[in-house]
Amino acid sequence: MNETTYYYPQKMGRIILLGLEEVIGKGGVDAVLQLPIVQEISQNLPTLSNEQTFSFKAVSQLQQALEQAYGPRGGRGLALRSGRASFKYGIREYGSMLGLTEMAFRLLPLPTKLHTGAHSFAGLFNKHTDQRVRVEETETHIIWHIERCPLCWDRTAEEPVCHLAVGLLQEALYWLSGGKVFSVEETACHACGDDHCTITIQKAPLT
Numbered sequence: 001m002n003e004t005t006y007y008y009p010q011k012m013g014r015i016i017l018l019g020l021e022e023v024i025g026k027g028g029v030d031a032v033l034q035l036p037i038v039q040e041i042s043q044n045l046p047t048l049s050n051e052q053t054f055s056f057k058a059v060s061q062l063q064q065a066l067e068q069a070y071g072p073r074g075g076r077g078l079a080l081r082s083g084r085a086s087f088k089y090g091i092r093e094y095g096s097m098l099g100l101t102e103m104a105f106r107l108l109p110l111p112t113k114l115h116t117g118a119h120s121f122a123g124l125f126n127k128h129t130d131q132r133v134r135v136e137e138t139e140t141h142i143i144w145h146i147e148r149c150p151l152c153w154d155r156t157a158e159e160p161v162c163h164l165a166v167g168l169l170q171e172a173l174y175w176l177s178g179g180k181v182f183s184v185e186e187t188a189c190h191a192c193g194d195d196h197c198t199i200t201i202q203k204a205p206l207t
């Protein structure tokens with residue numbers, strides 16, 4: 001259907017699998033990787049290299065495999081939690097490059113951290129992957145537009161399916177704010193026929 005192929009670095013594929021392993025255990029990951037839909041991944045497990053060869057299709061197939069293995073509801077919950085767990089591995093790999101782990105950044109006021117963090121996080125995807133993110137800000141919200149999204153690549157669905165991104169952003173916000181919880185919701189998804197995937201974040205924390 002879609003002939004163009006886009007990629008994540010191998011390292012990001014690895015980070016996703018590590019996050020998933022934290023949620024369902026090594027045995028769970030091994031079982032999911034037995035499914036025919038992820039045959040390509042299980043035959044070429046992602047490495048820690050920066051080589052941009054982990055396809056968007058593979059990212060999407062992994063999300064679908066979770067739904068096949070645990071049912072649509074269970075799969076969605078696990079995708080969300082695996083996104084949260086992935087953040088820790090991501091920040092370990094990319095944090096210093098983004099300048100987000102420096103003391104000067106940690107000491108900024110929350111609104112500045114949210115603004116700077118969102119743009120620098122978007123820049124990571126825009127510069128180092130084929131994913132495209134555009135950040136829009138209003139008085140009350142940060143709107144994270146994923147204009148080319150690996151999570152729902154080549155999928156059609158009734159409801160938004162990019163739960164991993166929601167989890168990742170939830171955890172990023174928790175970390176940035178030093179332990180606050182934010183409302184993060186996927187309000188549009190390419191898989192549902194929307195133009196692109198949109199994740200809407202309330203700037204004011206819930207707690």
Ligand SMILES: [Zn+2]
Pocket residue numbers: 146149150151152153161162189190191197
């Ligand atoms: Zn998506």
